[in-house]
Amino acid sequence: MSMRKTNPIARALRALALLLVGLFFLFPIFWVLLMSFQTNQDILRIPPSLFFSPTLENFYAIISGKLVTSAGTLEVPFMGNLLNSVILSTASVAVSLLFGVPAAYAFARFRFRLGEDIAFTLLSFRFAPPLLVVLPLALYFQDLGLNNSYLGLVWVYQLISLPLILWIVRGYFEDMSPDIEHAFRIDGHSWFATFMKVSIPLARPGIAAAALLAFIFCWNNFIFALILASADKQPVTVGALAFVTASGIQYGQIAASIVLSIIPTLALALYAQRYLVEGLSLGAVKG
Amino acid sequence: MSDLILDRISKSYGKTQVLSEASIEVKAGETVVVCGPSGAGKTVLLRLVAGVVEPDTGDIRIAGRSVLNVGPERRDVGMAFQNFALYPHLTAFENIASPLRARGLEAGEIKKRVDEISKLLRIEHVLGHTPRELSNGQKQRTSLARSLVRGPGVLLLDDPLRNVDAKLRYEMRLELPRLLRNFGSAVLYVTQDYKEAMALADRIAVLRAGRIEQLAPASAIYDAPESIEVARLFGDPTINLYPIRPEAEGGAAVVRLFGQTWRLPRGREAAIDRDCMLGLRPEDVRIGGDGHPGSVAFELEAVTPLNVRGVLYLRGPAGEELLATVPERDIGQFGRGHRRIWIDLPAEKLHLFDRQSGARIAPAAA
Numbered sequence: 003m004s005m006r007k008t009n010p011i012a013r014a015l016r017a018l019a020l021l022l023v024g025l026f027f028l029f030p031i032f033w034v035l036l037m038s039f040q041t042n043q044d045i046l047r048i049p050p051s052l053f054f055s056p057t058l059e060n061f062y063a064i065i066s067g068k069l070v071t072s073a074g075t076l077e078v079p080f081m082g083n084l085l086n087s088v089i090l091s092t093a094s095v096a097v098s099l100l101f102g103v104p105a106a107y108a109f110a111r112f113r114f115r116l117g118e119d120i121a122f123t124l125l126s127f128r129f130a131p132p133l134l135v136v137l138p139l140a141l142y143f144q145d146l147g148l149n150n151s152y153l154g155l156v157w158v159y160q161l162i163s164l165p166l167i168l169w170i171v172r173g174y175f176e177d178m179s180p181d182i183e184h185a186f187r188i189d190g191h192s193w194f195a196t197f198m199k200v201s202i203p204l205a206r207p208g209i210a211a212a213a214l215l216a217f218i219f220c221w222n223n224f225i226f227a228l229i230l231a232s233a234d235k236q237p238v239t240v241g242a243l244a245f246v247t248a249s250g251i252q253y254g255q256i257a258a259s260i261v262l263s264i265i266p267t268l269a270l271a272l273y274a275q276r277y278l279v280e281g282l283s284l285g286a287v288k289g
Numbered sequence: 290m291s292d293l294i295l296d297r298i299s300k301s302y303g304k305t306q307v308l309s310e311a312s313i314e315v316k317a318g319e320t321v322v323v324c325g326p327s328g329a330g331k332t333v334l335l336r337l338v339a340g341v342v343e344p345d346t347g348d349i350r351i352a353g354r355s356v357l358n359v360g361p362e363r364r365d366v367g368m369a370f371q372n373f374a375l376y377p378h379l380t381a382f383e384n385i386a387s388p389l390r391a392r393g394l395e396a397g398e399i400k401k402r403v404d405e406i407s408k409l410l411r412i413e414h415v416l417g418h419t420p421r422e423l424s425n426g427q428k429q430r431t432s433l434a435r436s437l438v439r440g441p442g443v444l445l446l447d448d449p450l451r452n453v454d455a456k457l458r459y460e461m462r463l464e465l466p467r468l469l470r471n472f473g474s475a476v477l478y479v480t481q482d483y484k485e486a487m488a489l490a491d492r493i494a495v496l497r498a499g500r501i502e503q504l505a506p507a508s509a510i511y512d513a514p515e516s517i518e519v520a521r522l523f524g525d526p527t528i529n530l531y532p533i534r535p536e537a538e539g540g541a542a543v544v545r546l547f548g549q550t551w552r553l554p555r556g557r558e559a560a561i562d563r564d565c566m567l568g569l570r571p572e573d574v575r576i577g578g579d580g581h582p583g584s585v586a587f588e589l590e591a592v593t594p595l596n597v598r599g600v601l602y603l604r605g606p607a608g609e610e611l612l613a614t615v616p617e618r619d620i621g622q623f624g625r626g627h628r629r630i631w632i633d634l635p636a637e638k639l640h641l642f643d644r645q646s647g648a649r650i651a652p653a654a655a
Contacts, residue, residue, distance in 0.1 A: 181374035184341045187361040188368050189435070190391030203378045
């Protein structure tokens with residue numbers, strides 16, 4: 003049944019339902035956005051109100067790194083945290099792509115001993131509760147001197163991003179007709195040229211999707227950085243704890259920091275969108 | 290110019306034997322069509338030559354040099370795939386230019402050669418399009434152009450006409466032999482369609498269940514099929530086959546069929562007292578000779594026009610089925626079926642096969 007043929011009432015009801023669902027999911031984000039322009043007093047006012055005089059105080063405090071509370075001025079390295087988040091997530095995804103994409107290709111194209119077992123083991127990293135993994139790991143990291151280093155954190159973040167990229171991209175490689183690669187080899191190109199010029203460009207929508215997801219998961223990770231990093235290496239998720247101060251919780255600043263920390267992922271998602279919608283097969287192979 | 294030699298190639302996947310001891314020789318400038326039912330191993334055969342798959346045993350030589358364990362990029366082959374396998378992210382021009390780019394030709398030379406081949410295949414107006422924007426016929430020509438552009442020593446065509454419409458298939462059947470002659474490559478062409486095979490081949494290799502059953506010029510395949518299966522594969526409508534057991538009578542071999550005794554030509558004595566299959570091509574059935582001695586009455590059950598010939602579906606005295614064909618202009622005289630007509634069997638056109646092995650029983654040289 004076509005949607006256009008239903009009567010106007012049904013259509014209106016459908017629109018209303020969509021609006022309600024949309025509101026339900028987007029309301030917290032909307033509310034946080036409003037909060038970020040309010041003082042703590044406005045936020046804690048009862049009953050809450052949509053009408054207030056907007057202030058940039060929260061953003062100013064975060065960007066300048068000075069949090070003024072009733073108990074005095076606090077140094078809040080939030081911009082440093084934001085930079086850490088960018089460094090950690092970008093580096094983690096980059097490393098995962100570097101190893102994950104060739105590995106995904108190998109799993110998709112070649113049958114080798116224990117291949118499936120290795121692929122499954124990599125996926126199983128995602129089964130274990132992170133806390134179980136990270137506590138023993140903290141001890142090793144101490145011994146190895148990886149504690150509180152970007153290298154150590156990026157390494158641990160591979161537990162998040164590598165399986166994700168490996169499994170998503172593998173699926174894309176498997177859906178691709180090997181004949182296209184064979185044709186390119188027969189044309190006279192080396193194995194490596196074929197991988198770079200045919201396999202990777204054709205899997206690009208999958209690689210973009212996987213990289214974006216991995217980036218978001220890395221960005222939102224809390225527990226690894228909480229335990230394995232100290233202040234100067236902490237990402238925003240851990241850094242936000244600083245807003246729980248002796249003189250109360252700074253809701254306004256928390257909201258502003260959330261808004262700021264959403265921006266990079268949102269920008270990345272919007273940028274990656276064009277690659278995500280690219281059709282996979284593009285009509286290369288019949289059928 | 291290079292010859293292609295496949296020397297007793299075997300290949301199996303797990304327990305499935307795909308090819309066993311297949312040998313084919315293709316001379317430069319020659320077109321050998323590999324024909325056989327699906328699953329016979331035709332595509333694997335091409336992939337072995339391309340170097341995408343390696344054989345278990347046997348040798349493949351191109352221009353006298355063994356190419357086993359030589360990568361596809363260094364084998365001097367061109368290949369057109371049944372599913373076209375075009376690069377979806379590149380334009381038709383870049384698709385065709387790919388073999389030239391791989392050899393590091395300069396831009397001007399690449400442009401010249403791509404233009405040349407696309408003019409020949411009449412796709413010069415779509416060179417700027419991506420595969421997605423091409424019709425099936427254009428895709429097929431683009432993939433053909435890509436395989437030809439470099440003038441490879443060995444050209445592999447994997448059922449390239451399978452996915453195009455009937456009209457284009459017919460045109461290409463006429464066009465391809467002329468086109469292929471321009472390049473002087475050794476051509477290995479795969480198809481399931483026996484008519485396509487007959488139209489394009491210098492020689493036909495009939496592949497069945499991984500074995501080459503017969504490798505011969507098209508006319509020999511049709512007129513002297515080496516086995517029942519080859520006889521069955523070539524010909525539409527298929528050959529009539531009857532189990533018989535020739536007997537000796539007056540020093541010659543005779544067979545009993547349709548309630549009559551037929552004398553076989555001399556040289557068929559080897560078939561005496563053996564379980565045989567008798568094959569009779571529908572177009573060899575002689576219609577007419579109403580009632581004269583030696584002809585048999587058949588009930589005409591149905592008449593079907595088929596291109597330029599009409600097919601008669603006949604039922605013999607003991608209910609035997611027989612298909613006969615006549616020139617289509619003659620089918621008017623049979624009406625819409627069900628009447629009695631007389632047929633005669635031309636003894637010299639009968640095919641004899643051993644029923645056990647399916648192998649042809651060739652007439653002994655007189």
